[in-house]
Amino acid sequence: MDEGVRLKLRPIAGIVLRQFYLLCGSPVRVFPMVTWVAIDVVLWGFITRYLNSVSNGGMDFVPTLLGGVLLWDFCTRIMQGVSTAFLEDVWSRNFLNLFASPLSIAEYISGLVITSVLTSIIGVIVMVALATGVFHLQFFSMGPPLVAFLLVLFAFGISLGIFASAIVLRLGPASEWLLWPIPALLSPFAAVFYPLAVLPRWMQWVSYALPPSYVFEGMRALLADRPFPGTLLLQGSLIAVIELLLAAYFYARVYRHAVRTGLLARYSAESVA
Amino acid sequence: MTVPPKPPTQASPECPALRAMNLSKVYGSVTALDNVSFTVSKGEILGLLGPNGAGKTTTINMVLGVLAATAGSIEIDGIDIAQSRARALARTNFAAVYAALPGNLTVVENLRFFGLLYAIPSLVRRVDELLQEFDLRHLRHTKCGLLSSGEQTRAALAKALLNKPQLLLLDEPTASLDPSAAQLIRAKIRSLATIDGCGILWTSHNMKEVEAVCDRVLFLSRGKVLLEGDPKDLPREHGSATLEDLFIRVAREPIAAAAAAAAAEGRG
Numbered sequence: 001m002d003e004g005v006r007l008k009l010r011p012i013a014g015i016v017l018r019q020f021y022l023l024c025g026s027p028v029r030v031f032p033m034v035t036w037v038a039i040d041v042v043l044w045g046f047i048t049r050y051l052n053s054v055s056n057g058g059m060d061f062v063p064t065l066l067g068g069v070l071l072w073d074f075c076t077r078i079m080q081g082v083s084t085a086f087l088e089d090v091w092s093r094n095f096l097n098l099f100a101s102p103l104s105i106a107e108y109i110s111g112l113v114i115t116s117v118l119t120s121i122i123g124v125i126v127m128v129a130l131a132t133g134v135f136h137l138q139f140f141s142m143g144p145p146l147v148a149f150l151l152v153l154f155a156f157g158i159s160l161g162i163f164a165s166a167i168v169l170r171l172g173p174a175s176e177w178l179l180w181p182i183p184a185l186l187s188p189f190a191a192v193f194y195p196l197a198v199l200p201r202w203m204q205w206v207s208y209a210l211p212p213s214y215v216f217e218g219m220r221a222l223l224a225d226r227p228f229p230g231t232l233l234l235q236g237s238l239i240a241v242i243e244l245l246l247a248a249y250f251y252a253r254v255y256r257h258a259v260r261t262g263l264l265a266r267y268s269a270e271s272v273a
Numbered sequence: 274m275t276v277p278p279k280p281p282t283q284a285s286p287e288c289p290a291l292r293a294m295n296l297s298k299v300y301g302s303v304t305a306l307d308n309v310s311f312t313v314s315k316g317e318i319l320g321l322l323g324p325n326g327a328g329k330t331t332t333i334n335m336v337l338g339v340l341a342a343t344a345g346s347i348e349i350d351g352i353d354i355a356q357s358r359a360r361a362l363a364r365t366n367f368a369a370v371y372a373a374l375p376g377n378l379t380v381v382e383n384l385r386f387f388g389l390l391y392a393i394p395s396l397v398r399r400v401d402e403l404l405q406e407f408d409l410r411h412l413r414h415t416k417c418g419l420l421s422s423g424e425q426t427r428a429a430l431a432k433a434l435l436n437k438p439q440l441l442l443l444d445e446p447t448a449s450l451d452p453s454a455a456q457l458i459r460a461k462i463r464s465l466a467t468i469d470g471c472g473i474l475w476t477s478h479n480m481k482e483v484e485a486v487c488d489r490v491l492f493l494s495r496g497k498v499l500l501e502g503d504p505k506d507l508p509r510e511h512g513s514a515t516l517e518d519l520f521i522r523v524a525r526e527p528i529a530a531a532a533a534a535a536a537a538e539g540r541g
Contacts, residue, residue, distance in 0.1 A: 014389030018375075021382045025416070092375035097432075100337035100367060101390040102359040260341045262300065265334040 007110055011103045015111020016118070019085050023119075030122070037073050037123040038130060044069040045135035063223050066137045068192040068216060070127050075153040075160075075212055076183040077123045081116025082161025083168070083179050090173050095267045105255050109248065112165070113158055120157075142222050148233050149215045155240035156211045159247040160186075166251040169258060172267070191216050211240040288351030289314050290440040290472020291336065296345035298331050298496075305331045307496040308345070313440065313472040318463070320487035320504060321476045324524035327493040329476045333369070333442050336474070338362055350439045363391060368433040369444035373425055376418020380409050380428050383417055384435065391436040403431040406461075422449035430458065434465070441465065441473045447482065459486050480517040490516075492523050499523055 023029050048061040055061070089098060098108070131137040140146060164179040171178070189203060190212040196204055207213040214236025218229040258264035291313040298306040306328045313319045321329050334340035336347055338358050347354045349361040374383045381400060388396040404410045407427040412420060417428055426449055433441060443462065447455040463486060465471045477483050483490060484504045492500035500507060500523065504516050513519035 008392060010389045010392040014386050017389060018378065018382075018386045021378055021386070025377065025379070025382075088377075092377060093373070094375050096337070096339060096369070096372040097374065097387070098390070099339050100362065100365075100372075101387065102363040102392070103390045104359055256341075259339060262298075262331075262334070262340050265330075265339045 007107055011107045012111045016114050019115040033123050034126050037127045040069055040073055041127050041130045062137050066131055072192045075157040077120040078116050078154055078157025079160040081119045082112045083164045085112045085115045086165040152211050152215050152236045152240045155244050159243045162247040162251050166254040170254045211236040292348040294346050297343045299343045305496050309498055311491055313474050315472050316466050316470045318466050318473040318475055318487045320483040320490035322490050323493035328496040364439040366433040366438040367442035368429040368446055370448050374417045379414050379416050381413040387432050388435050393435055407431045423454050426450055441471050443475045445477055480520055484516050
């Protein structure tokens with residue numbers, strides 16, 4: 001970072017290429033990208049179908065519940081895409097080779113983000129195809145606001161991925177288990193399936209700090225034929241950008257700490273500093 | 274005949290490959306490196322010797338930019354690593370037994386991956402050259418984790434030469450090689466220094482190898498430089514029969530060795 005944030009394309013391409021090689025060399029890695037999202041869609045698809053059949057109000061649960069699952073999974077996949085690409089370097093003990101090269105932290109993170117986008121697309125395609133084909137979800141019926149929703153969730157997913165990677169870098173590979181439950185821990189606050197108003201006051205305050213809660217409130221407003229919630233979306237976008245910058249700052253601080261204390265040089269399965 | 278690609282950066286002939294000035298590293302109350310200064314000239318092989326915990330790996334990690342010095346500075350080909358990390362590291366590379374290439378990538382994938390990180394021009398051609406040079410052509414599609422330790426060393430050396438570095442750091446590069454392969458690698462590294470003018474910092478516990486390969490050695494003990502000189506002359510100058518004897522003496526009695534060194538310097 002000493003030379004400013006000048007990004008070179010070739011080192012970023014290197015990080016992406018490495019993940020491409022890993023996926024091609026081991027199709028097993030593709031399997032979880034598709035499986036978990038497919039299970040989610042099938043599970044929630046049948047729940048919505050059941051709810052539709054027993055509800056007397058004529059309410060269609062498919063867009064609210066299945067649409068919510070789809071958007072939340074998109075955000076989760078982005079986060080896991082970043083952190084899994086990072087973990088590949090942890091698992092193969094590649095930090096010394098990586099960070100003793102001219103690669104900058106900004107280039108490394110950019111490579112992880114691009115990798116995450118590419119791998120997440122696979123999951124999203126499967127999800128949309130299943131949800132549309134089997135459960136008749138009109139995912140794109142929300143129109144242009146959907147793009148804004150996806151961008152906010154994308155930014156938040158990246159923030160989470162960078163933050164989780166920084167945690168593992170700081171606490172050592174054994175802290176990997178801390179990373180996986182993060183989406184599940186946040187989901188009650190993100191108000192994926194219910195309006196914010198049903199949450200107790202203290203939970204709502206946490207929700208206000210989470211950009212997805214604005215997205216899901218906005219989505220429900222649109223589906224209920226209420227006016228487009230532009231202000232909500234603007235607030236969510238602003239928070240997402242701030243959190244993205246904070247996550248990048250946090251990662252850079254952790255990296256500098258690792259260089260100062262020698263953690264990076266002797267990073268191994270047991271290192272916790 | 275293939276024409277080798279130009280190195281990614283232009284060398285500065287007047288600068289040494291490496292200049293370390295007053296390097297110190299302190300962890301809490303432990304001083305791992307204490308005011309160490311040395312240079313590696315272009316075309317020179319400097320042996321960094323010392324017992325375990327002497328500060329060799331600490332020094333190498335600092336030169337590689339993965340460990341920040343508490344005090345002091347490092348210049349690679351005249352470029353301060355603290356000021357211009359990427360430019361300095363583009364002129365450097367390394368191979369170490371504790372930094373194997375990712376085992377889940379093949380040899381050629383690893384070379385292409387690291388080639389992109391070092392922004393090597395004409396990468397495909399450079400990778401082919403290195404596969405040929407290190408007799409890895411038949412293993413190009415083998416995952417590095419499946420290679421024998423000798424083959425892994427060759428692959429790591431091929432990666433270390435991808436960018437035609439001005440400074441090459443080698444931490445026990447022949448530790449896992451059979452004598453025949455080790456001899457070939459030593460000759461290769463020697464020619465890198467002599468013909469290509471690469472400065473090499475070499476650590477090894479094989480004193481015979483150090484004597485055969487290194488132009489100069491630096492004895493570290495408890496984070497300090499105790500002795501420095503020509504590996505062929507040092508034992509005689511310090512009253513030891515061989516470099517190995519001298520190493521053992523320095524490792525076991527560093528204070529006495531330092532005093533003797535100071536006395537010898539005073540006489541000189």
